[in-house]
Amino acid sequence: MARQRIPVVLVAGFLGSGKTTMLNHLLANRQGARVGVVVNDFGSVNIDALAVSGQVDTMVSLGNGCLCCAVDASGLDAMLGRLSSSEAGIDVIVVEASGIAEPRDLLRLMIASENPDIRYGGLAEVVDAAEFESTRERHPELADHLRIADLVVVNKADRVPAEELAKLTATVEEFAPGVPVLVTDHGRVDPELFFDPKPRERYGQLTFDDLREDDHDHSQHLHAAYESVTFTADRPLSPRRLLAFLEQRPPGLYRVKGHVDLGPRSRFGLHTVGAFIQLDRSAWPAGRPRRTELVLIGAGLDTGDVTRRLTECVAEDDEIDERGLLRILRYLDEPAPDQEEQSVED
């Protein structure tokens, strides 16, 4: 069985854009998922850590200094190592970048990590709608940040008239073509964009969440809308066409999760966040039908178009496209040669 890797979500944005507010919203609405948090704070007063410490399950602070100044990934890796250990029982890790951290450096640190228990869960860039123009003037690198984001959260929509907001959103989309943009206030984005809520355990001991039930912030349950598409196919997909779909993803597509049938070998788990694609290989569970089952999530998605494009990925014949398979296997997480022998043949 393939390991369940823990997604690591990066939350970036300039000072005061609403990162901590969004983090608090995610924590308050985590619906049973256990969230680990890494806060990259500055100075001696750990304000961000204090703001979230009331709700978080496991808190690891980076202490003084800027994460992006670290020469290698060892600092972050150690933090992620502690949070991803099986004893911690964490389902998702959120790294809140400091208001002056370079998201690109953070992303590099994350991707360079050799921790086998985690996977990249996406970079959300939080933008202050009310301060967008002035931030852009002071920090021209904002355009760069938007481009590398997997999801842009335009926050503080309550502080800007609708017309201005529409103009601003169009500017963001110009900077970051194809990147989904969610407009919200007080960081109210749906946690499902980042992690999967867990069904609450009803038997046995009370869970940590049951004990903390009263802490849940019911006033913040509204959140910015997104679309999702479920796609299933009983015939294998063409690896070549699926790869083309993933590499030229439909505008607004943020996340893909599920598993795909690419011909008579293994079952491929598929996770994508923005442009990041990861496959892992496992055997088909006994007694379960071999079929592709995917959930696709995005903002501003043309759901009909997504379904149509995926339907076109279904292979026309039973011939195995070995070359196409090789190309898509570039995204395989563990291309260990001996796995070939372990795969289940029809």
Ligand SMILES: Nc1nc2c(ncn2[C@@H]2O[C@H](COP(=O)(O)OP(=O)(O)OP(=O)(O)O)[C@@H](O)[C@H]2O)c(=O)[nH]1
């Ligand atoms: N009106 C309004 N205020 C907001 C919204 N989101 C956050 N705020 C406020 O904006 C201020 C900054 O929010 P934070 O969440 O601390 O921002 P941050 O990005 O974590 O800030 P740094 O850690 O300094 O980079 C706080 O006073 C929030 O209460 C919003 O949507 N609307």
